[in-house]
Amino acid sequence: MFFRRFLRMKKILLLVNNKKYKNNKNKTKKKICVVGVSPNVGVTHLSLALANFLHSVLGKKVIYVELAENSQLLSIVGMKQVRVGDFLAYEYKGVKYILSDDINAIRNLMLTENAWFVVDIANLNEETQTIFTNCNNRIVIGSLSPWCQREYYEFIDNLGLLEYDTSQMTYIKINKNKTNQIVSDFNSHANSTIKEMPIINDPFSLEEENFKDLMNLVR
């Protein structure tokens, strides 16, 4: 009798603790980075959609970082200048954009600024990996086409992505019609479930149909 009660109490306590943990996890400010296995897989498109979703739908304070010196985004977002820490940034539709390749300064900003970060890492290498490591939600985009999948595997292995906490890694494939075998092979290699790239027409004018996919990526 006593043992049963003890088990029941333990179960209740565990449930309460899990719930608390879940809530706190959702409330933590996140640093999201998006990297591409190869160029032109839609890293900037998805990063912009995530940043705009976080601000315009979830109401978060968002700083978007593009690790590039000469960004093409400037012509779109560069109308209004603002200051973020020591950076000259641009504000567009509520999101603040920092377009810089100064890795150390950005790393420091990510440690000090109280905001959600979305980092577009155009090229993941030893230098930019410090930013990648500093993030707690890492999204990797690549193709599982037969002529590209090897590149995806090599990218994961060469940069040691398997050593990161799998709960903080999200793998995305850009093409849909792949056989189950290719996907399951990849999942077992990456110890994760690869997701499909969400279809977003315009990252600056999101549609309600996009919210579910973007919410899954943010969580």
Add this chain to the structure above:
Amino acid sequence: MIPKGIEDRYEVIRTLQETAATAVLLVRYKPIGALRILKAIHKAHPDVYSILSESNLLQGIKSSQIPTIFEVEDTEEITYLVEEYVEGISLREYLSETKLPTEKLLYIAIELCKIVETLHTAGSEPVLYRDMKPEHVFMEGDTVRLIDFGISIRKSESGNAKPLGTKGWAAPEQLKGDYLDERCDVYGVGKVIGFMQMNSYANDDFRIKQIVDLATEPDVSKRISSITELKGLLENIQVNRVNDKVGKRHLDKRIAVIGGSHAVGTTRIAISLCRFFNKRKIDCYYKDNEKNTVRKIWMNLKNTKLQKGVLYHENFRGLFEYGEAVEKQNPPEGIRVIDCGTNKSIPMGTDIIIYVTAGAPWQQDEELPEWIKDDRVYVISNFSDKLQSILLAKSLKKKVYRYPIVNRLDISKDEENVFSAIFKNEKDFIIGQ
């Protein structure tokens, strides 16, 4: 001080006002026997330009509610102007004799807006009246007229204009000599409406009070931006009152739920009210003015659906406030329940207010809003016992609805009973049990 050479045309009836260098005379125009006003000023007087300015300004403005100018003449020493004599009594005198019904108040206010709108849209550039006060508004039967354009100017002259005006009636920026635009007259009209409201049966009407507050906002940037906008707001109330009388059922009502202090259950009551209407097949949408309630419901509740900017969950429908980076949605038609939190500033266009207060000593209101006695304000006492509710009702001299204790997410039967009791007298809401 009578100008020489006018005797053949004018007979002086009475001197209305006279100083050493100025005079305002009531005269009879002999050829047709009509009464007219003659304003004379000595040429050495520094304000001699004002008579010329008045005649210049009023030329070309076609309105039967503004006095007609017949002539402007110069003699050796005096400049004088002859204008139409406006019969009737000033608004100040009128209000000392009459307590205005709401309809009449709205009528006069809208007519006044129309006159000022004529001035603001006259000719090549707006004319700023600058001297709105009850003494200058004349009631000629049902006709409202505006007199005395002595300190009126064209908008482009406002940079060099003297800081003239009547203290207590003129806009603060006008008395300070700052740059002026049409909003200085919005302030003046707002002051006159406020004055009328004090002497009317609409003294507790929060909708008129809200418009007066917005029109007489000392900060120009926060003030109602034009006389046309002010007129539109007044016309909305006028139309609503007509609809109220004929019992027309219209579902664009706005219900503001305002809490007396924090944690009195304002959000809970607003959400339950929304569920209450939707359960009865009356489209109703919850809108949050202060917090992110709809967003939080979406993130934390299962079985929600987002569609065209509306969050659906069982009988709840909430308007999701998206940022700029989401495609624009057209707001749906239906009743709006606006959760104002503890913000006592009534949202524009509000038809009904539900004021929530609580019984605990630390939740008592320090000061009750002055609009609480309005017939369209319903008071709900939450977390309080029967005695506290009775005491509150006695002090307010109006019915107080005691809200039941609730311990579940969905609307309870007891809550429905409270809302049914509140809305049974509202013609627009056909409430079935």
